[in-house]
Each structure stands twice: as C-alpha cells, then as structure tokens.
Amino acid sequence: MGVTRIRRGVHVLTSTAADGVLVRLAAERAVRTLGWVLAWSPADADVLVVCGTPEGAEADAVERVWQQLPGPRARVRLDDPQDVSDALVAAAAALEDRAAQEGLAHDADMVAQMSTQGGEDMDHAGMDHEDMDHGDMDHSGMNHDQMDHSHMDHGGMSTGGPAGIPLAEGASKDRDDLEMDAWHVVLGQGLPGWPAGLVxxxxxxxxxxTDLLVLAEPTPHGRRDTPVQAALLLDAAASVLDLAGWSLAASASRRARDDVMEGRDPAEVAPRVERLARRMRRSVLLRWSLEGPRRRTTGDAPSAGHLVRSRAIGLLEAAGSMLTAPERGAPAQRPYDLDDLPALAVGQELATLRLLVAGLALDARVAADV
Amino acid sequence: MTGWMGIAVALAAALALVCLARFVARARGPRRDPVTVLPFQSGHAPVEHAMSRYHARWYPLTLLFLAFDVEMLFMYPWAVVVAAIGTAAIVEMFAFLGVLLAGVVWAWREGVMRWV
Amino acid sequence: MTEVVFWVAAVVSVAAGVAVFRTDSMARATYALAASFVAVGVILLAFDLDYLGVIVILMMIMEMAIMALFMIMLMGMNPALMPMSMVHSKRTATAIAVVVFLGLATAALAIPWPGRSGAPAADLTRSLGEAVMGSKMLVMLTISPVLFATIVGTLVLGHPRDRYQRYGDDLDRARPDDPIEGGVGR
Amino acid sequence: MSEVTEAGPLWAALAPVALLALATVGAAVAHTQAARARGEAALSGVGLPFVESARLLRQRRRVTVAADRVLWQVAIGGLPVVAVLMAVVVPVGPVVLVDSPVGVVWFNAMDVMLWALWWLAGWGPNSAHSLMAGHRFLGLALAYELPLMFALTSPAIAAHSLRVADLAAAQQGLWFAVWMPVAFLVFLGAAVAFASWGPFAVAAHADLAGGVLAETSGVDRWLVLVGRHLVLAAAALMAVPLFLGGGAGPLLGPVAWTVVKAVVVLAGLELVAGRVPLVRPERFAEVGWMVLLPATVLQMLVAAVVALGGAS
Structure with missing residues (x-):
C-alpha cells in the first residue's frame, strides 16, 4: 500500500461508539505503526476516526466534534478492524486533496456562521442548543429533578451572554464560604483515555x-475471551498512566496491548506486563502524586487517589495473569463503580475525576459484571 | 543604557520571526481567516461561557507568596555585597529570612498550602 | 537615544494606564496595568537604573498575574463578557486626580532643581546593597517584622480554614481534615 | 571582573535563529524519545520536529466563540519572544549580546513573564479546559518561584555579582553545580516547570484535553509549542554560566563548550518528559514551600559562608 509515501506524524482523534471499542484498538494500533499520533482534542487533530456506529445524541456529538477540527481534515467511520489501515491511508490522502479540503473549509464556515449567530438571533440559537441538549438527555436515563435544573439553566439563555451561550451564575456558598460562579463541563468522547459511551x-x-451527573451510561461490550479482555485491561491501564502523566509507561502498556491483539504469544507479552506492574508498584513518585504523602492505614476512608493507583496496578496484574494463565479467567476486581463516582470525586479536582473514570476500565466491562 | 540596545534588537528580531511564521502559515494554509468554533466540550454545546468568576482554590497561598516575595527586593543587592561586608551581612539577612520562614511554618500549620 | 526611549515608554505607560479604565474585561484591565508598569520599568532602565528597572518589571508582572486572579474571582459580575465600568465615585476621583496632578506638575516645573553634583556610583546595585546593609539597615530590620505581620494578618483575615478547623477544637486530630490532601503531610 | 565583549546588533538580530536551532535539537530529542516509546526505529524522531512544523503551518487557525483574541495572541506570540529575551543575557564563550550588570535578575524577570503568558493562553480561548489549565499553572508557579529565586541568588553570592559573565568566571576550578547541587537541581526543576513540560506540564496535559492547547491549532499551536522548546533551550543555556563553569573546558573553545554543555542540559530537560508522572500543584505546593524553600535558603547560607571565606 505504498507505505513509504504516507505522511508521517498525522494526528488522529478517535471517537468511539458502544460497539466500536475493538475497532478503536485496531485503529490505535494502526496509528502507532504508521508513526502517527493520538490527538488530545479536536484542535489537535487532522483525522477523526469514528469507531463503531454512533446513534442519536452521540451521532450529533460526533458531528460537532468533526466541525471543530481545524482542517485540513478527514473523517473515517470504521466498523471492522480489518479495514482500519486502508481507511487511515485513504484519510491521509484526503488531507492532500485541495479541492475537497476547500469544500470542507467552506462547510466549517457555514456551521460557524450558524452556531455563532446567537448574538443577533439569540432565541433561535438558544432553541437549537436546547433541542440538542435535550436530545442527549432523553437518551441518558438520568434522574428527573436534575433535568429540571438543567432546564432552568437553559431558560436563562435569553438573558445570556454572547453567541447565545449563557453566562455562568453564582453558586451558593462554597465550602470556604465564598460565593463565586459555578460552571459546567460536559465530559465525553474525544477526551484522551475516555471510555466509549459515557457522558x-x-x-x-x-x-x-461539586456535582456530577451521568448523562449517558455506556453499554457493556467488553469480551470475556482472554486475549481480548487482557488487551482491554492493558488499554485501560494505559489511559490511567497517560492521565497521570507517565506517558512512557502508558506507551509500554499500549504496545503490550497491541501485541496481544496481533496474536503475539501471550507468554512473551506477560513478563513485560508484569514488569510494568512492578515498576508502577515501586514508583514512589506515582504513589505520592496520586495518593499524597501518607501511608494508608486500614481504618482510612477510601480516598480517590489511592483507589486509582491500586486499580491501575490491579489492571496490569489482572492482564498479566490472564496472559499467563488464561484458563483462570478474569480476576479483575473493581474497587469502585460508576455509582461511586460522585462520592469519590465531589470535592476533588477535575483531574482526579478523570483518573477515576479511566480507572473504571469501562471499555473492558462485560455484560455479566454490571 | 547602551547594553540594553541588544535587547531591543533581539526583541524586534523575535517579533519579526513570529510574524514570518504567521506569514508562511497564511501563504501555505488552506484559508487565511480562522475558523470559528464552539469551545471543545466533547461534542456538546457549552453550558456556559468559561470566562466566569473562577474560584481558584489556592488563593490563600497567593497572600503568603506576595508577602514573602517582597524580600527578594533586598536579596539581589545583598547577594552582591555579602562577601565584602562579611559576617554581619550574613547574620542580618538570615535573621530576616528566619523571621519570614517562621511565618511560612505558621502558615503551613494553618493549612495555607492546601487547596481550600 | 535615552530621550526617545523615555518618550515612547512614557506614552505607552500612560496609554496603557488609560486602557485600564476603558475596557470591559478584568483580564484586559489587569494586563493593561501590567503593561503600563513594564513601560515604567523601561523608563527606569533608560535612566541607567538597571536593577530598579528590572525589578519593577519582575515584581509588577508577578503581582498583576495574581491580581488578575482576584479581579476575576471577587468582582461581583462576569469578568469579561458584560459591559462594565472600571471607575467609581467619579467626581471625587476626578477632583483628587486633577489637584494632585496640578500640584505635582507645578512642583516639577517650579522648583529650582539642583544640578547633579558628582557622578553616580559605577555599580548601582552594589551601592544599593551597601546601603541596605549599612546606612539603611534600619529599613531592613523594620521590614522583616512588618512582612511577618503581613503574612499573619492577611492569612488570619483571608484564609478560610485555620488549624482549629483542620485539627478540631482541641487540636487533637491525628490528621488534618482537609478537602484535598497536600504533599507533605500534617 | 571577567572580560566578555558585547556582540553587535547584527548578532542580536540572529539570536532568535540561533536559539531556534538549539530548540530544534531539543525538540528532536523529545520526539525521538516519544517515537521510540511507540516502537519506532531509533532516531526516527529526528525529523519529526520538521514534519510537525510543516503540518501545523498548513493547518487552519481556529478561534472560539467570544474568545479574548487580543490576550490570546499576546500569549501565543509572547512565548517565543520571551524565550529569546531570556537568552540574550547569557554569554556564549567570550561574547554576549547584552552584558547587563543585573543579568540574573533579568532572567528572573523573563521567567516571571511566563506566569502571565501561560495564564493568558488559558484565559484567551474562553474554553473550560484551557482556563482551568492556565489557573493550574499559576498555582504551580506560586510554589516553584521562590525556590527558583534563591537558586539564582546562590551563584550570585559566590561570584559577588549579578552579571552572568562574572558568574561563569567565578567557577575557575570548581563548578557551582558541584558544590551547590540543591540550587542546581531546583533551577533545572523550575526550568521544566516554567516551560510547563514533563512532570510539571500542568498547563498542557492530557487530563484537561491538552489544557491551554485544547483550542489552539495551526500556526498558533506551532508558536506555543516552539515557544515552549525555546524556553527550555534558553534555560539550558543559562544553566551553563550559572552552574556549569560557562565556556571552560579543555581542547574545544569556550563557544563550543558552552554549546555542548547547553545541549547536554537541554537533552536532559527534554528527556524528563513522560518518564515520571505529573506532579500536581496541590501536592507540590507544600513541597515547594516546606522542603525546597528551606533547602535553597540553606544552600544560600552555604554559598554566603564560602564566599566570605574566599573573600577574607
């Protein structure tokens, strides 16, 4: 396929639907072998790889992420891990196609005109936004009093700020008795290390x-067969390591994951995984950075940082033991669950929440363990 | 003043380089004007503008910093003369720093270096 | 050359100072003020006051970076996206400003300033250090308790969690009760 | 006092290009490390800075709705400019662009400029992720800045001067790095921190979708990334006269030695990326104030006592 002529260093953003996790693994492997890089945000990306089939609100979100790529840009949707390499090569070629890129740039400008007109045509833009958000919420099965609350936020839109987006408003008194603005961030696809389907x-x-609302829960799709499950656990460990800033260890975990998916002999991969787990256990800096300076004693309430670290090490250990002794099945234990997130993350920094979510390893969750 | 001429020239040259990069990008890129987008929220419309009354959780630390930092005014000139003046200079400056460090330790006990 | 630099920096300084009051954004107001101070620092550099000029730039950028934080946090309105007025009690302020300006300008022009007698020291930073350690020692000795008092005073007023909240009324908790753990323990 | 000559304005005009060349070496080192971690061949990352530059220079710029474009652009263009200004006081062998009697303080003032620039880069886009990252940088800056100032002061005490060339000249025989290890390490750590790099990359990290880079594309992004490598290069260059004996060394000339030492330090700074986890500001604050600050004060005491011994 003419590997020598393919551009190097293309940045790829992945967006994964519930059924696309395995495709994502294949895509990330291809990205790595092409010498390409995974992007951290749409601004960073040349190519958007949509893995699986997003539906409803998720499809709208993918569309909006796509419009946020600066261009030259290309989008590929993948259902089958087999097609990945060819599709990426085609995407790289599309980046060079001047006429097509000109059209895409024109599209982006049209979208920009629509989404930023709010200043003059506020009600209309406001309605649009509300409709879209509403769509998300219908799909999410979240609880209703909080939906009302978010409605009220949107109700404020007519008095809102520029571009029809409201201004943040005063929170009730905070834990330090100050009164400042509370604001909201939606976390979902396109973020590095984020599980498919969760919003x-x-x-x-x-x-x-200060508050956490699950807008959409992922449907379990992980697979119980050991090599794939082990790869998914390694993938989750890599996400935690990336977010913790230890990117070389994350790369090592990803390479082990890719080797497993390529069908490399598990007995060869397992020692590498175990070595990585050992390095993590021993890293004083990782412990300090995630857990703080104190050694925990048995009476302590579970702290988010401690859970994240033990979970990340647990993911690697579980992957290692699945590779060495596949017949024993998945020993992975989840020390906390999606339902525990508010209790653990409220009062902590956003970064801690990101780590907690990555540690859930939701992409590896199989239907039976819900 | 003469010595600072070099700074002015380097500043101008650096600015020129930045402009050159912009010029190259304009010449090579697909479009000259930037594309306007909504801020990245994972494909969702932003709930609010990000520019808001941001609650920096470490504001007590800034107070400690500002007070301590004034001492640097004296520190640099002192560094130049300490060897010439001798023991007295060392004793005086470290007594000065000692008082401030006592303030820092007190602040530590009050939890000023923690996020509130 | 010095004159050119002076006038350019002076104009920038005043223009940036005006900009502080003409903008609708706390961030812009703060950094306009920072730019104004940097221009003042450049003027000092033009007068061969190397240390003073550089330290003014250093301190003012630092302080403005922190001031921006408080402007954004504590002003009771959106810090950037709504029209706002950066002036208060206009009439009194104008009166004071005009009087002070006229007073200073008159003094500057009317006083028969003496000519320079003798040359400045070769290394001004060194003579500043010698002054601080010698004849102006008292200043330094006073400033250290003042700064200590500043630390204690501002934190008593501004820090929301004192040790009693962290360790309980009898200070007998083994570990402080902090919302987010720190890096050194206790 | 040591003899250095001030290079003319023509050299000052070339300074940004020279620093850019040094920064390119640094970026190549960082890219090579990342590429090898991904499993690519050794040295495959050498060309990546150019590939990445070409990619970003033909990418379209992007602005966000209701962004503060003026301050955003100040931050983006300011990063490379401040890096150059940081480096102008550093003597390269016997020549220096600006032979300032307060060069150390000037360097310090420029590193403080980075406070403003990283924060503004976070403020400008009106985006949640970048705003949080900008604030987080300031939180970290409060913890590293005072130890850095003391680390800069220690060599000045030993050399009885704030002139960078005097500092280099004062190390005949024994480098300051050897007998001021605390100051040296704090300086290197602070350099990584004010470049928001490696374990201190709090302004541009994955956990906030790239932080201040979350909304930046095209030439804007290029300037920020280049600015960051330029800052690292300027700091590495400064480490040479501050702690590593300036141009002193056998065989090669002083210019060559300065460059060699700077490249080694720069490579070290670049290679720290990804090797250790991110140090979060809420953890680091107490370390900066309760560990590094007293340690650098003691280091300064040592320097003062030794300087006094040498003078009498």
Missing part, C-alpha cells in the same frame, strides 16, 4: 467538582 456533566467551582 458526564460536571458542576465545578473553579476546578473542584
């Missing part, structure tokens, strides 16, 4: 989480 709406005071 959270976070209320923040500064960067401290």
């Amino acid at each position: 959270l709406r976070v209320e923040l005071h500064g960067d401290v989480v």
Whole structure:
C-alpha cells in the first residue's frame, strides 16, 4: 500500500461508539505503526476516526466534534478492524486533496456562521442548543429533578451572554464560604483515555467538582475471551498512566496491548506486563502524586487517589495473569463503580475525576459484571 | 543604557520571526481567516461561557507568596555585597529570612498550602 | 537615544494606564496595568537604573498575574463578557486626580532643581546593597517584622480554614481534615 | 571582573535563529524519545520536529466563540519572544549580546513573564479546559518561584555579582553545580516547570484535553509549542554560566563548550518528559514551600559562608 509515501506524524482523534471499542484498538494500533499520533482534542487533530456506529445524541456529538477540527481534515467511520489501515491511508490522502479540503473549509464556515449567530438571533440559537441538549438527555436515563435544573439553566439563555451561550451564575456558598460562579463541563468522547459511551456533566467551582451527573451510561461490550479482555485491561491501564502523566509507561502498556491483539504469544507479552506492574508498584513518585504523602492505614476512608493507583496496578496484574494463565479467567476486581463516582470525586479536582473514570476500565466491562 | 540596545534588537528580531511564521502559515494554509468554533466540550454545546468568576482554590497561598516575595527586593543587592561586608551581612539577612520562614511554618500549620 | 526611549515608554505607560479604565474585561484591565508598569520599568532602565528597572518589571508582572486572579474571582459580575465600568465615585476621583496632578506638575516645573553634583556610583546595585546593609539597615530590620505581620494578618483575615478547623477544637486530630490532601503531610 | 565583549546588533538580530536551532535539537530529542516509546526505529524522531512544523503551518487557525483574541495572541506570540529575551543575557564563550550588570535578575524577570503568558493562553480561548489549565499553572508557579529565586541568588553570592559573565568566571576550578547541587537541581526543576513540560506540564496535559492547547491549532499551536522548546533551550543555556563553569573546558573553545554543555542540559530537560508522572500543584505546593524553600535558603547560607571565606 505504498507505505513509504504516507505522511508521517498525522494526528488522529478517535471517537468511539458502544460497539466500536475493538475497532478503536485496531485503529490505535494502526496509528502507532504508521508513526502517527493520538490527538488530545479536536484542535489537535487532522483525522477523526469514528469507531463503531454512533446513534442519536452521540451521532450529533460526533458531528460537532468533526466541525471543530481545524482542517485540513478527514473523517473515517470504521466498523471492522480489518479495514482500519486502508481507511487511515485513504484519510491521509484526503488531507492532500485541495479541492475537497476547500469544500470542507467552506462547510466549517457555514456551521460557524450558524452556531455563532446567537448574538443577533439569540432565541433561535438558544432553541437549537436546547433541542440538542435535550436530545442527549432523553437518551441518558438520568434522574428527573436534575433535568429540571438543567432546564432552568437553559431558560436563562435569553438573558445570556454572547453567541447565545449563557453566562455562568453564582453558586451558593462554597465550602470556604465564598460565593463565586459555578460552571459546567460536559465530559465525553474525544477526551484522551475516555471510555466509549459515557457522558458526564460536571458542576465545578473553579476546578473542584461539586456535582456530577451521568448523562449517558455506556453499554457493556467488553469480551470475556482472554486475549481480548487482557488487551482491554492493558488499554485501560494505559489511559490511567497517560492521565497521570507517565506517558512512557502508558506507551509500554499500549504496545503490550497491541501485541496481544496481533496474536503475539501471550507468554512473551506477560513478563513485560508484569514488569510494568512492578515498576508502577515501586514508583514512589506515582504513589505520592496520586495518593499524597501518607501511608494508608486500614481504618482510612477510601480516598480517590489511592483507589486509582491500586486499580491501575490491579489492571496490569489482572492482564498479566490472564496472559499467563488464561484458563483462570478474569480476576479483575473493581474497587469502585460508576455509582461511586460522585462520592469519590465531589470535592476533588477535575483531574482526579478523570483518573477515576479511566480507572473504571469501562471499555473492558462485560455484560455479566454490571 | 547602551547594553540594553541588544535587547531591543533581539526583541524586534523575535517579533519579526513570529510574524514570518504567521506569514508562511497564511501563504501555505488552506484559508487565511480562522475558523470559528464552539469551545471543545466533547461534542456538546457549552453550558456556559468559561470566562466566569473562577474560584481558584489556592488563593490563600497567593497572600503568603506576595508577602514573602517582597524580600527578594533586598536579596539581589545583598547577594552582591555579602562577601565584602562579611559576617554581619550574613547574620542580618538570615535573621530576616528566619523571621519570614517562621511565618511560612505558621502558615503551613494553618493549612495555607492546601487547596481550600 | 535615552530621550526617545523615555518618550515612547512614557506614552505607552500612560496609554496603557488609560486602557485600564476603558475596557470591559478584568483580564484586559489587569494586563493593561501590567503593561503600563513594564513601560515604567523601561523608563527606569533608560535612566541607567538597571536593577530598579528590572525589578519593577519582575515584581509588577508577578503581582498583576495574581491580581488578575482576584479581579476575576471577587468582582461581583462576569469578568469579561458584560459591559462594565472600571471607575467609581467619579467626581471625587476626578477632583483628587486633577489637584494632585496640578500640584505635582507645578512642583516639577517650579522648583529650582539642583544640578547633579558628582557622578553616580559605577555599580548601582552594589551601592544599593551597601546601603541596605549599612546606612539603611534600619529599613531592613523594620521590614522583616512588618512582612511577618503581613503574612499573619492577611492569612488570619483571608484564609478560610485555620488549624482549629483542620485539627478540631482541641487540636487533637491525628490528621488534618482537609478537602484535598497536600504533599507533605500534617 | 571577567572580560566578555558585547556582540553587535547584527548578532542580536540572529539570536532568535540561533536559539531556534538549539530548540530544534531539543525538540528532536523529545520526539525521538516519544517515537521510540511507540516502537519506532531509533532516531526516527529526528525529523519529526520538521514534519510537525510543516503540518501545523498548513493547518487552519481556529478561534472560539467570544474568545479574548487580543490576550490570546499576546500569549501565543509572547512565548517565543520571551524565550529569546531570556537568552540574550547569557554569554556564549567570550561574547554576549547584552552584558547587563543585573543579568540574573533579568532572567528572573523573563521567567516571571511566563506566569502571565501561560495564564493568558488559558484565559484567551474562553474554553473550560484551557482556563482551568492556565489557573493550574499559576498555582504551580506560586510554589516553584521562590525556590527558583534563591537558586539564582546562590551563584550570585559566590561570584559577588549579578552579571552572568562574572558568574561563569567565578567557577575557575570548581563548578557551582558541584558544590551547590540543591540550587542546581531546583533551577533545572523550575526550568521544566516554567516551560510547563514533563512532570510539571500542568498547563498542557492530557487530563484537561491538552489544557491551554485544547483550542489552539495551526500556526498558533506551532508558536506555543516552539515557544515552549525555546524556553527550555534558553534555560539550558543559562544553566551553563550559572552552574556549569560557562565556556571552560579543555581542547574545544569556550563557544563550543558552552554549546555542548547547553545541549547536554537541554537533552536532559527534554528527556524528563513522560518518564515520571505529573506532579500536581496541590501536592507540590507544600513541597515547594516546606522542603525546597528551606533547602535553597540553606544552600544560600552555604554559598554566603564560602564566599566570605574566599573573600577574607
């Protein structure tokens, strides 16, 4: 396929639907072998790879992420891990196609005109936004009094700020008795290390989480067969390591994951995984960075940082033991669950929430363990 | 003043380089004007504008910093003369710093270096 | 050359100072003020006051970066996206400003300033250090308790969690009760 | 006092290009490390800075709704400019662009400029992720800045001067890095921090979707990334006269030695990326104030006592 002529260093953003996790693994492997890079946000991306088939609100969100790529840009949708390499090569070629890129740039300008007209035509833009958000919420099965609350926020839109987006408004008194604005961030696809299908709406005071709302829960899709499950656990461990800033260890975990998916002999991969787990256990800096300076004693309440670290090490250990002794099945234990997130993350920094979510390893969740 | 001429020239040259990069990008890129987008919220419309009364959780630390930082005014000139003046200079400056460090330790006990 | 730099920096300084009051954004107001101070620092550099000029730039950028934070946090309105007025009690302020300006300008022009007698020291930073350690020692000795008092005073007023909240009324908790753990323990 | 000559304005005009060349070496080192971690061949990352530059220079710029475009652009263009200004006081062998009697303080003032620039880069886009990242940088800056100032002061005490060339000259025989290890390490750590790089990359990290880079594309992004490598290069260059004996060394000339030492330090700074986890500001604050600050004060005491011994 003419590997020598393919551009190097293309940045790829992945967006994964519920059924697309395995395709994502294949895509990330292809990205790595092409010498390409995974992007951290749409601004960073040349190519958007949509893995699986997003539906409803998720499809709208993919569309909006796509419109946020600066261009030259290309989008591919993948259902089958087999097609990945060819599709990526085609995308790289599309980046060079001047006429097509000109059209896409024109599209982006049209979209920009529509979405920023709010200043003059506020009600209309406001309605649009509300409709779209509403769509998300219908799909989410979240609880209703909080939906009312978010309605009220949107109700404020007519008095809102520029471009029809409301201004943040005063929170009730915070834990330090000050009264500042509370604001909201939606966390979902396109973020690095984010599980497929999960959408959270976070209320923040500064960067401290004060409330958490699950807008969409992922449907379990992981697979119980051991090599794939082990790869998914390695993938989750890599996400935690990336978010914790230890990117070389994350790369090692991803390479082990890709080797497993390529069908490399598990006995060869397992020692590498175990070595990585050992390095993590021993890293004083990782412990300090995630857990703080104190050694925990048995009476302590579970702290978010401690759970994240033990979970990340647990993910690697579980992957290692699945590779060495596949017959024993998945020993992975989840020390906390999606339902525990509010209790763990409220009052902590947003970064802690990101780590907690990555540690859930939701992409590896199989239907039976819900 | 003469010595600072070099700074002015380097500043101008650096600015020129930044402009050159912009010029190259304009010449090579697909479009000259930037594309306007909504801020990235994972494909959702932003709930609010991000520019808001941001609650920085470490504001007590800024107070400690501002007070301590004034001492640097004295520190640099002192550094130049300490060897010439001798023991007295060392004793005086470290007594000065000692008082401030006592303030820092007190602040630590009050939890000023923690996020509130 | 010095004159050119002076006038350019002076104009920038005043223009940036005006900009502070003409903008609708706390961030812009703060950094306009920072730019104004940087221009003042450049003027000092033009007068061969190397240390003073550089330290003014250093301190003012630092302080403005922190001031921006408080402007954004504590002003009771959106810090950037709504029209706002950066002036208060206009009439009194104008009166004071005009009187002070006229007073200073008159003094500057009317006083028969003496000519320079003798040359400045070769290394001004060194003579500043010698002054601080010698004849102006008292200043330094007073400033250290003042700064200590500033630390204690501002934190008593501004810090929301004192040690009693952290360790309980009898200070007998083994570990402080902090919302987010720190890096050194206790 | 040591003899350095001030290079003319023509050299000052070339300074940004020279620093850019040094920064390119640094970026190549960082890219090579990342590429090898991904499993690519050794040295495959050498060309990546150019590939990445070409990519970003033909990418379209992007602005967000209701962004503060003026301050955003100040931050983006300011990063490379401040990096250059940081480096102008550093003597390269016997020549220096600006032979300022307060060069150390000037360097300090420029590193403080980065407070403003990283914060503004977060403020400008009106985007949640970048705003949080900008604030987080300031939170970290409060913890590293005072130890950095003391680390800069220690060599000045030993050299009885704030002139950078005097600092280099004062290390005949024994480098300051050897007997001021605390100051040296704090300086390197602070350099990584004010470039928002490696374990201190709080302004541009994955956990906030790239932080201040979350909304930046095209030439804007290029300037920020280049600015960051330029800052690292300027800091590495400064480390040479501050702690590593300036141009002193056998065989090669002083210019070559300065460059060699700077490249080694720069490579070290670049290679720290990804090797250790992110140090979060809420953890680091107490370390900066309760560990590094007293440690650098003691370091300064040592420097003062030794300087006094040498003078009498």
